[in-house]
Amino acid sequence: MATTSMTMAKALNEGLRRAMEKDKKVLLMGEDIGKLGGVFRITDGLQKDFGEDRVIDAPLAESAIVGTAVGLAIRGYRTVCEIQFDGFVYPAFDQIVSQVAKLRKRSEGAYTMGLVIRLPFQGGIGAIEHHSESPEAYFAHTAGLRVVSCSTPNDAYWMIQQSIEHDDPIIFCEPKSRYWEKGEVDLDNAPHGLFDAVVRREGNDVTVIGYGSSVKTILRAAATAATEGVSMEVIDARSVAPLDIAPMIKSLEKTGHLVVVQEAPHTASVGSEIVAELTERCFYSLRAPGIRVSGYHVPYPPSRIEDDYRPSVDRILDAVDRVMGFES
Amino acid sequence: MATTSMTMAKALNEGLRRAMEKDKKVLLMGEDIGKLGGVFRITDGLQKDFGEDRVIDAPLAESAIVGTAVGLAIRGYRTVCEIQFDGFVYPAFDQIVSQVAKLRKRSEGAYTMGLVIRLPFQGGIGAIEHHSESPEAYFAHTAGLRVVSCSTPNDAYWMIQQSIEHDDPIIFCEPKSRYWEKGEVDLDNAPHGLFDAVVRREGNDVTVIGYGSSVKTILRAAATAATEGVSMEVIDARSVAPLDIAPMIKSLEKTGHLVVVQEAPHTASVGSEIVAELTERCFYSLRAPGIRVSGYHVPYPPSRIEDDYRPSVDRILDAVDRVMGFES
Amino acid sequence: MIDEELVQLLSPEGERVSHPQYQSSLNDEEIFGLYRDMVIVRRLCNESTSLQRQGQLALWAPVQGQEAAQIGAGRALAPMDFTFPSYREHGVAWCRGVPPEDMLRVFRAVSNGGWDPQRYRHALPTIVLGNQALHAVGYAMGVQRDGSEEAVMTFFGDGASSQGDVLESFVWAASFNAPVVFFCQNNQWGISTPSTLQSRVPLYRRAQGFGFPGIRVDGNDVLAVYEVTKRALENARVGGGPTLIEAFTYRMGAHTTSDDPTRYRVDAEVEVWKHRDPVERVKALLVRGHNLKAAAFDQVAAEADAMALKLRDDVLAMGRPDPITMFDNAYAGAHPLIEEGRREMIELGISGGAR
Amino acid sequence: MIDEELVQLLSPEGERVSHPQYQSSLNDEEIFGLYRDMVIVRRLCNESTSLQRQGQLALWAPVQGQEAAQIGAGRALAPMDFTFPSYREHGVAWCRGVPPEDMLRVFRAVSNGGWDPQRYRHALPTIVLGNQALHAVGYAMGVQRDGSEEAVMTFFGDGASSQGDVLESFVWAASFNAPVVFFCQNNQWGISTPSTLQSRVPLYRRAQGFGFPGIRVDGNDVLAVYEVTKRALENARVGGGPTLIEAFTYRMGAHTTSDDPTRYRVDAEVEVWKHRDPVERVKALLVRGHNLKAAAFDQVAAEADAMALKLRDDVLAMGRPDPITMFDNAYAGAHPLIEEGRREMIELGISGGAR
Numbered sequence A, B: 001m002a003t004t005s006m007t008m009a010k011a012l013n014e015g016l017r018r019a020m021e022k023d024k025k026v027l028l029m030g031e032d033i034g035k036l037g038g039v040f041r042i043t044d045g046l047q048k049d050f051g052e053d054r055v056i057d058a059p060l061a062e063s064a065i066v067g068t069a070v071g072l073a074i075r076g077y078r079t080v081c082e083i084q085f086d087g088f089v090y091p092a093f094d095q096i097v098s099q100v101a102k103l104r105k106r107s108e109g110a111y112t113m114g115l116v117i118r119l120p121f122q123g124g125i126g127a128i129e130h131h132s133e134s135p136e137a138y139f140a141h142t143a144g145l146r147v148v149s150c151s152t153p154n155d156a157y158w159m160i161q162q163s164i165e166h167d168d169p170i171i172f173c174e175p176k177s178r179y180w181e182k183g184e185v186d187l188d189n190a191p192h193g194l195f196d197a198v199v200r201r202e203g204n205d206v207t208v209i210g211y212g213s214s215v216k217t218i219l220r221a222a223a224t225a226a227t228e229g230v231s232m233e234v235i236d237a238r239s240v241a242p243l244d245i246a247p248m249i250k251s252l253e254k255t256g257h258l259v260v261v262q263e264a265p266h267t268a269s270v271g272s273e274i275v276a277e278l279t280e281r282c283f284y285s286l287r288a289p290g291i292r293v294s295g296y297h298v299p300y301p302p303s304r305i306e307d308d309y310r311p312s313v314d315r316i317l318d319a320v321d322r323v324m325g326f327e328s
Numbered sequence C, D: 001m002i003d004e005e006l007v008q009l010l011s012p013e014g015e016r017v018s019h020p021q022y023q024s025s026l027n028d029e030e031i032f033g034l035y036r037d038m039v040i041v042r043r044l045c046n047e048s049t050s051l052q053r054q055g056q057l058a059l060w061a062p063v064q065g066q067e068a069a070q071i072g073a074g075r076a077l078a079p080m081d082f083t084f085p086s087y088r089e090h091g092v093a094w095c096r097g098v099p100p101e102d103m104l105r106v107f108r109a110v111s112n113g114g115w116d117p118q119r120y121r122h123a124l125p126t127i128v129l130g131n132q133a134l135h136a137v138g139y140a141m142g143v144q145r146d147g148s149e150e151a152v153m154t155f156f157g158d159g160a161s162s163q164g165d166v167l168e169s170f171v172w173a174a175s176f177n178a179p180v181v182f183f184c185q186n187n188q189w190g191i192s193t194p195s196t197l198q199s200r201v202p203l204y205r206r207a208q209g210f211g212f213p214g215i216r217v218d219g220n221d222v223l224a225v226y227e228v229t230k231r232a233l234e235n236a237r238v239g240g241g242p243t244l245i246e247a248f249t250y251r252m253g254a255h256t257t258s259d260d261p262t263r264y265r266v267d268a269e270v271e272v273w274k275h276r277d278p279v280e281r282v283k284a285l286l287v288r289g290h291n292l293k294a295a296a297f298d299q300v301a302a303e304a305d306a307m308a309l310k311l312r313d314d315v316l317a318m319g320r321p322d323p324i325t326m327f328d329n330a331y332a333g334a335h336p337l338i339e340e341g342r343r344e345m346i347e348l349g350i351s352g353g354a355r
Ligand SMILES: Cc1ncc(C[n+]2csc(CCOP(=O)(O)OP(=O)(O)O)c2C)c(N)n1
Pocket: B031, B060, B062, B084, B088, B091, C088, C127, C128, C129, C156, C157, C158, C159, C160, C161, C187, C189, C190, C191, C251, C255
């Protein structure tokens, strides 16, 4: 297994490049993705190499980016839409919910909505408002969509390719705070299926589930917990919707304790879903109720205090303590 | 207590009328709400009596309906926006999530976002696509908003007035399939606070929670269950977000069994939230995991088969059986 | 003449009108063909309305009054063109070859679509106002990338013209010089909302501000609609970019069978428009100008009756779908919640599990 | 002259230009006042850029090159008018009396707003492109209902002009004849996107298609911007309805301090625009035309320096907010999740609970 070290940003760039090389019908569309390479440089160099017809700098209108991608899908193209920041996906919400999610069904399979909506999401980069949102629950709730999130460069490289190849529309959530962290990428073999949850660290006492940028935070919490004698099993959900529930059940049957971590506020969230679903399936294995560690139920705060909004190592450890101490 | 019998549609109409009489700053805005009185006639006669300046027929653009209501709120008006059908709220999603929900915080209280977005929601009227959606989870998840739903004419009459008076923005979900059912309305005294959950039927064996059109369906199920010796306690959540959790806890401590009913699909839904939250708070009272009875995870089907998509009496009873039989 | 800015080739009385830029290219047979289409579509509409009244349809959106706009536009299309309708384009669907019974599946509430859009090159009805305009532009961008000489046409109403999606589609069509024709049927009403609330100047002028031509055509004059549309489509095919056509017409009936137009509009207005009837106008031309005999008209009427009869039979034969079909095609790939839903439905005895 | 359609009253060289419809109404003192505003705003901008470079701000959106557009527009406003900016209108905020340090709270990432919008009659920065245009129209509808002679002005960029919200705001403003002025600063770029991608015809023409006037003004000419804006505002106040003003200008700096314009635009273009500098132009007029002495300019410079010094001090004094403040004002009424969050934060020792 030959691996190369690269950042998640570079891995996404390479993944997009490879997908475009493989399939001429793959297009990229978004704001500032051409010469500028996107504000995060994820599409750096791609317009130069694939031309303006395949890497399309869009006028500034998100509903149009997604709406025209729908038309392109009907024509047989596979468009990867870049939404510049999470908080700017809402103007496209109608097209996503009313059309992208429903057109395959409405056409009884005549249309293939093979499009990917890339969403740099979550906070932690010290940005101003609307640049740090976690809108994944909106899409997870929507029948007809799939939602995935990568947490490592290797996953980023493979999951973006797998998403482009997949025939269902996919909301691809990229943890922007991890774009510049490096990791090993295996250029030959995909590590996992697109919709697989993965155990990132094995443990016996408590199962902690997260995705995107939270995974690393949880792993740091796990390291600390270990020094205090608590063995955390860490699961990267990867597929936010549908959930890959089997490895989660397996883990819970072992640990009996559940903590879910997310940056989104907890009401009607993916975290609520994981807790509700696992409670239903593992009721007798659970020795305490599952607990969510989430963003607070307020608009994302000014970033000087965002670290006290986002689930921190401390808050995760506190939740682990609470769930472990529940019986006593 | 002098009460009058009227339909929910009429009760809403009377509630709006009274709110407009009380406060000159109350405006109505929406598509076809003037001469036509709205497609459901909820605003029937109001333009005639209050004039075109207060009952505003809008050009056909939902983002503009909500966006201008925001501007009107900044100017000190309280606008009740009518969204013609649930499925047409999505073009306004950006204004709702990015502005309506966040402007009070952004202005640190200088702006009062006293606006109400009326949403005829849920299915059951044999309509074509986009006319039967249950989008409440999207709004419940959004910090800065409140979501309420009425299930009786009396609640409709009072809750619409309480919502208009309230200083937070409120998504007001009206179960359109119940518009034409009659009930007693007390014109003098509000039965409950706007954010109170209410026990609609007392019982000992299982707590069943729902809102909007589901409440009546659950009550019908309860009547059937009673004949089979199962005593259902039925709670109308009324406030979908935030949840009024205390009466739910109280009920669960008695029954130990929980079923939640909603028309929306179950992933990351209000049902997930109720189950997760109550599991966390009543873990040792629960004798079985909470179960959700929801719409299926597919686009709302053609209405000839909608009754097999929406939670039916049978499906609710089946869930009650499952949850009651869980221990054995 | 309704308006000086209006392209008209046939007066309400069925007399030919000359126009500096447009003249009819159609021969007698072709004009008779358009007449036939209009009669059939009107019949289809009336049959559907009565099916709805008889409880056989959940809803119907009548097209009466707009036959010339839709047939003129629909017949101007080339087979390889692709069309993106809203929910009222039964006349266009007819021209694209969509079987009438398939048009009614949505209204019988047994389907959310009804036909194979790729086969007829006619997209499914779009109910959310304006969404389809962006699909059309995207599709047209695909046509450009394929280097193909095809045009794309999308239909929307005067009401939908206020939606952000339609307006953004103008921006995009201009920016990418997309081969798309925007066909706006200004039927004067969006349910109860008069078109003057959507624009205080003639709607077709909106295009110019986005940098492409707009034109207003007498939407009750099938000859004019045909020529104006044909030229716009040809222009699009050869790289001339987008055009907005405003077909100035009238919704003779209710918005849908659920609507009650007496609440918001006066009979006198409807009366005025009766005199501009699109079908009668061509008939007058054919009778007076072309000496067409009564037999020919009778034959079309018979054909329309036969279509209606078959339509009625077909609709009545559309039974309730097996509920389990709601899970089909919701996703392309395997999905645990779909499997779970199917399983539950079978366990509850709601479906035998047939697919 | 950049363009024949452009209203200009002052040439890039600082010479007066005559125009058939507009002439400057300002006396020497007033012109000097505008000059002073522009110098101060430029200084404010430069100080903020260096504060950002020094790690004291998370971000900064420079206004350099657009001072004439913003001061001309800002000073044309009457006190009772209300303004809805996007995120770059520091010059307008200055005219509305917003203290410079308050403008920087967002950029220091200690607030999502920064000032009391009702007090200054200047709304908070709107980051989501175009949202504010609808707020402005709504506010203007409120002004109409109050029977008040006030105007509302909203600011957006060439890029934002493609957003559905801006376009819908045109529809609404026209339909309701709202007293609103749309002030579009066409600074040629939306981050890396040239304004020609948003419109292939001059942007100001878009208004006409919606039924209200559009006008293009030399955005680097403060005298012209002032007069054009003043007339549009007056027109709005007396029931004349909306106007779109396109201020043709240039973003001299980066989009924000995070941006790298060398990736997408050539130096030569920036050089051309340097010769059209809005501040130098007025200075030239004041020196040559009005014989203003060096001392007057020195005094303005000193004033700007003092403002910058104070700004720096104020910014450095802005500490990290107590995290518990995130719960303040999220809701007007009591909310269980807000209480719960506050409690958790105190229990975790993240906050002492001060508010
Ligand atoms: C986004 C959205 N909002 C509201 C509706 C409800 N609605 C259906 S048709 C209609 C009127 C549309 O008028 P117009 O565009 O003129 O088309 P017409 O019905 O006259 O053909 C409305 C408001 C909708 N379908 N979609």
